[in-house]
Amino acid sequence: MANVVVIGSQWGDEGKGKIVDWLSERADVVVRFQGGHNAGHTLVVDGVSYKLSLLPSGVVRQGKLSVIGNGVVFDPHAFVAERKRLSEQGVSIEPGNLRIADNAALILSLHRELDATRESSNSGTKIGTTGRGIGPAYEDKVGRRAIRVMDLAHPEGLPERIERLLAHHNPLRRGLGQDEIDAAAILDELTSVAGEIVPFMDRVWRLLDERRKAGDRILFEGAQGTLLDIDHGTYPFVTSSNTVAGQAAAGSGLGPGSLGFVLGITKAYTTRVGEGPFPSEQDNEIGQFLGEKGREFGTVTGRKRRCGWFDAVLVRQAVAINGIHGLALTKLDVLDGLEEIKVVTGYRLDGTTIDYLPASLSEQQRVEPIYESFEGWQATTAGARRWSDLPAQAIKYVRHIEELVEAPVTLLSTSPEREDTILVRDPFQD
Numbered sequence: 001m002a003n004v005v006v007i008g009s010q011w012g013d014e015g016k017g018k019i020v021d022w023l024s025e026r027a028d029v030v031v032r033f034q035g036g037h038n039a040g041h042t043l044v045v046d047g048v049s050y051k052l053s054l055l056p057s058g059v060v061r062q063g064k065l066s067v068i069g070n071g072v073v074f075d076p077h078a079f080v081a082e083r084k085r086l087s088e089q090g091v092s093i094e095p096g097n098l099r100i101a102d103n104a105a106l107i108l109s110l111h112r113e114l115d116a117t118r119e120s121s122n123s124g125t126k127i128g129t130t131g132r133g134i135g136p137a138y139e140d141k142v143g144r145r146a147i148r149v150m151d152l153a154h155p156e157g158l159p160e161r162i163e164r165l166l167a168h169h170n171p172l173r174r175g176l177g178q179d180e181i182d183a184a185a186i187l188d189e190l191t192s193v194a195g196e197i198v199p200f201m202d203r204v205w206r207l208l209d210e211r212r213k214a215g216d217r218i219l220f221e222g223a224q225g226t227l228l229d230i231d232h233g234t235y236p237f238v239t240s241s242n243t244v245a246g247q248a249a250a251g252s253g254l255g256p257g258s259l260g261f262v263l264g265i266t267k268a269y270t271t272r273v274g275e276g277p278f279p280s281e282q283d284n285e286i287g288q289f290l291g292e293k294g295r296e297f298g299t300v301t302g303r304k305r306r307c308g309w310f311d312a313v314l315v316r317q318a319v320a321i322n323g324i325h326g327l328a329l330t331k332l333d334v335l336d337g338l339e340e341i342k343v344v345t346g347y348r349l350d351g352t353t354i355d356y357l358p359a360s361l362s363e364q365q366r367v368e369p370i371y372e373s374f375e376g377w378q379a380t381t382a383g384a385r386r387w388s389d390l391p392a393q394a395i396k397y398v399r400h401i402e403e404l405v406e407a408p409v410t411l412l413s414t415s416p417e418r419e420d421t422i423l424v425r426d427p428f429q430d
């Protein structure tokens, strides 16, 4: 398997940044295939810290090609700002190292405004989004009225596209008591930024096909996590894209047979940001311990993450839905020092025991976790680089997780430092 797909197996924030960074060093091409600048991670390369939201991790490394696939919703303003920020850190992003799919849909300022309006209204529609306009942009894509990257290269066609878009948005805005948007303002917004985007535009499906044939290693960099997937997640408290591994194919234009190894990034406990069900949540001193020790604050929004015990039911479901070949288990060291560690092994729902997360929201809210209890370890796992560096109880915990979720640990990360990783198998070599 020459290629690797990295996905989150929980609610995002599993620690993908470090793993993707480690893998991107071995890859030739790094591809984003869903989401947009709602993602966020910090990469530390040679002691320098880079914050990325929209751009693939490959951009901070020399000699890599980064690709934004058609499955991404692309905010041209966020792109210009992120590119500028990185260039101030000495990272050059040029058409030679970044390509953007011509068929990716754009996020415009009206999408951001709509996202903010919905989130601030009292109509019961609050999801706890990142406020980046992600949902409204995907709605327009599926509604077949989106303006896409390729439209920027054909300004003569823009007025017609804008009219189509506003035929939807202006009545909506009137209904929300907002001013209508003038077509000229959108045209201005687009034409002012087109020159900064068009040089990066490409037929990404062909580019990836050529790279695959040339034997290049392609890394697919997923954002968010399986439980935020629009179909498989805790709907409606989800993001607006498919976050699962299958989307790596549809969101880039490379056939599914070429995706390779699916690596599920999995935190040794559970967190989520925003609203929605969270069966193993610990809204108590345990949750506080995990949040503080694990520094659980959002990279993009700075919000405090909700914390809870590891939920094997959810991760086992993610293993099945994504076809996960191996797990990258992260933040084990956050559990160091706990006397007792709990893991969810099943749920009780209306008097019966189930081994899956039901699809219905009301059932998701009603499930009661069944916990298995583990004796904790008092020694430290932080910085371990070999299995023999780990306390016996920690190894027992990891082995039991593998059994419960039915997937092996391929990589174990024991601190934010790159070297503090126990590698069981190289996913690119598998």
Ligand code: IMP
Pocket (backbone or CB within 6 Å): 011, 012, 013, 038, 039, 040, 127, 128, 129, 130, 131, 132, 133, 134, 135, 223, 224, 228, 237, 238, 239, 240, 273, 274, 275
């Ligand atoms: P949206 O993606 O901004 O529409 O937000 C929808 C839901 O996904 C909210 O619960 C967000 O907190 C969550 N979300 C979006 N991006 C991320 C991420 O990168 N990590 C974790 N949660 C995210």
